[in-house]
Amino acid sequence: MAEVKNKQVVLKDYVTGFLKESDLDLVENTITLKLPEGSNEILLKNLYLSCDPFMRNLMSDIGILEKFLPYAPGSGVAKVLESGHPDYKKGDLVWGFTKWEEYSLVPSSRILFKIEHTDVPLSYYTGILGMPGMTAYAGFFEVGLPKKGEKVFVSAASGAVGQLVGQFAKLTGCYVVGSAGSKDKVDLLKNKFGFDDAFNYKEEPDLDAALKRYFPEGIDIYFENVGGKTLDAVLLNMRVHGRIVVCGMISQYNRAQPEGVTNLGNLIMKRIRMQGLAVTDYYPMYHKLVEYVVPKIKEEKIVYVEDIAEGLENGPAALVGLFNGRNVGKQVLVLARE
Amino acid sequence: MAEVKNKQVVLKDYVTGFLKESDLDLVENTITLKLPEGSNEILLKNLYLSCDPFMRNLMSDIGILEKFLPYAPGSGVAKVLESGHPDYKKGDLVWGFTKWEEYSLVPSSRILFKIEHTDVPLSYYTGILGMPGMTAYAGFFEVGLPKKGEKVFVSAASGAVGQLVGQFAKLTGCYVVGSAGSKDKVDLLKNKFGFDDAFNYKEEPDLDAALKRYFPEGIDIYFENVGGKTLDAVLLNMRVHGRIVVCGMISQYNRAQPEGVTNLGNLIMKRIRMQGLAVTDYYPMYHKLVEYVVPKIKEEKIVYVEDIAEGLENGPAALVGLFNGRNVGKQVLVLARE
Known part of the structure; x- marks a missing residue:
């Protein structure tokens, strides 16, 4: 003993x-x-x-x-x-x-x-084969309901979940742009994960203007990992019938008082669906994640950093x-x- | 001529x-x-x-x-x-x-x-048979997806849309509470439209506390007509898998800068779906509204003020x-x- x-x-x-x-x-x-x-x-x-x-x-x-x-x-x-x-x-x-x-x-x-x-x-x-992988899979496919050709924006895009959402979006035939907080991360997004484009949000004093540059026609799916000011700028740039997959709000967790989001009126005229996600609801379909990603890991169609x-x-x-x-x-x- | x-x-x-x-x-x-x-x-x-x-x-x-x-x-x-x-x-x-x-x-x-x-x-x-009726019908049934026994909260509840949402909720077997801005309107909600309960939001300095009083177990469906502080208080009181039907935000339309909504983090852990509604999307099903309400108007099962x-x-x-x-x-x- x-x-x-x-x-x-x-x-x-x-x-x-x-x-x-x-x-x-x-x-x-x-x-x-x-x-x-x-x-x-x-x-x-x-x-x-x-x-x-x-x-x-x-x-x-x-x-x-x-x-x-x-x-x-x-x-x-x-x-x-x-x-x-x-x-x-x-x-x-x-x-x-x-x-x-x-x-x-x-x-x-x-x-x-x-x-x-x-x-x-x-x-x-x-x-990729655990909680973040299931979150990315369920959030993007089950909540986001992506269609080929749609425009996808991912915040905290080099993180555990974001890097997968971007790759799932590319595999689905979407245009995808990610934001992250350093040059190294932006390089990863563009050169390793295959995002169509990426930017360092710390170098964008006007997020609304940045989003208009990357999404002149607007955003169909926003995969929300950060909350606060980013969400507010995204709301101004969503397309009609867009979806906001609310996975996390990392910019808010450490605040005693969260930032106010002022642009929710956009939900109405643009008929936006904004939906929160708890990964535990989706564990019954975990086998689908495994079937989807294991072969792609082996064939190097998906990478994970x-x-x-x-x-x-x-x-x-x-x-x-x-x-x-x-x-x-x-x-x-x-x-x-x- | x-x-x-x-x-x-x-x-x-x-x-x-x-x-x-x-x-x-x-x-x-x-x-x-x-x-x-x-x-x-x-x-x-x-x-x-x-x-x-x-x-x-x-x-x-x-x-x-x-x-x-x-x-x-x-x-x-x-x-x-x-x-x-x-x-x-x-x-x-x-x-x-x-x-x-x-x-x-x-x-x-x-x-x-x-x-x-x-x-x-x-x-x-x-x-009732026009734009507000179609809005109430599509918003409550098609976006809200109500189930018998669910708890429904309606703001601006005596208005063109709200009074119908409350009555549709009762006809569906839901518990429904409405808020309005005067004693006369609250009386209408309780005595004419058959809401289970109603309150005057102007007499509730703490909306969160008011909602906890009327919904000790939380809210399944919030039919949103006002926005701002009301939405913020509702977010604290939603139940898991709740739905927020975003129909209007009358408290915000006249503001140059809308109020900030700070409690959106609740969307995540409670897996809330918050969805905007434009009635024009639902006009192809206008005949369903007519079939649903015209007999009920004649049988006085629905009233309209x-x-x-x-x-x-x-x-x-x-x-x-x-x-x-x-x-x-x-x-x-x-x-x-x-």
Whole structure:
């Protein structure tokens, strides 16, 4: 009955304002690597943790965090060490709601999916084949209902979700432009992900004018990852019967008072559908994502860029970095490579 | 070849800020009550003109008014005096985009529908059987997709559209609460239109608290007629998978700078669909409105309250009155009763 050290990242309390590294604590506990007698839980070795903007949103005092405390709400890839549940057995690779620690004892309901395809990088199950991938797939195809030739705008376009939306849009025959916050990211969008065009929003004091330049005929689908002023400028540039897929509003999560959006009147005359998306609604169709992207990853028709941090001790910095745009691509935290 | 006087209400220019009576002019011209030789236009005697909040919206400098000037953009009920188009003949009653004048010579494309049922008040074709009726019907049923037992909130609920949405909701088996701006209107909602409850928003300094009182379990469908602060409070009280039917934003039309809406983040976690509506998209299904409401009007299962003004000279005041809530029910302007 091996008792081992178990490093953990825990959240001190609800977060207000900008997330700081000091909101999180690195602690060291011990764990016995054996299921308690009669337990139907699962003992996991965590391999890859996912750093996602939505985690900040759940850290506010909005009645959701209680389910996760003292751990930050998050997901990741893990290996089953022991299983008290018939659906899982020792050696299985899984992804789902893990805790930010090296080893976890969790109820089976925390596991979302067993990993079937291991001939792609395992870390992809925090990204293109995980929650962000499902979000991009469901958001673009199921909520956005794209048609060939339509004009698509993606904000935070080099992120975990955005880079996929852009590639899905190109595969669908759409024209797609992305915005991001640095020259390197803009280069990635144009040269690696195949966006038709891209711009650095920090160099565009007038977003409305920028959008009119890239979309002289207007936008059919806006994949919303940032909110606030960007949304307000987009509303002025939507086409009749346009769709706004509201996936995230990263520019707003750290604000005590969100920015006011003033151009919602455009929804009426342009008959715009603006629809929020929670990825959990779409997990029943996860197999469709796998069928769609796994072959395209192998044929290099879709690429996926990750930003890798190593070790739990670097987790808080990686997570905080999401909100000042430090990461380039999907932010992953590696705990163990096996 | 009878030449007669033709009183007209014309718009002086684009409107900025609050609509004033002085933005409109009453003038007197003459018109020959005979079609020009070879014309395929229609000569109309206007009977009832519709006063609608959306008219203010079209009066701003947004590239739409040009189609209407110097007339205010509006609709109404008219009688065909002469017709150069085979679809219409002398004596037909029609409704569509008329001008604010006693007699009009218009292309047939301005006429939307011939009036088939004359055993209901003709003025109803500016309301329950006209544009507002179609708006309420399409907005509630086609965009709102209501289910029995759902909780519905309607703002500007005693207006031309709102009073119908509330009654449609009750006929569908929903719980419905309306807001309006006076005690008389609240009484109408509860005692005449059969809303489950209603409140005067002017007496509710905290709209969020008011909504929590009337919807302790939250709102499934919000029928949006006002925008601004009301929308912001509603967003805090929507249920998961709720729908916001964006029909109008009367509180915003007269503002140079609309109020900022800060609670759009709720769209995401609650997976809310917020969808704008332009009634013109739904005219192909106008027959469904007629089939639904005409029997219910006759059986008194639906009532419709109008606020009647008499004579073109009283038109500007009636139109301006919409924006300070002077009207109780659908505002109609009667030019002639025949």
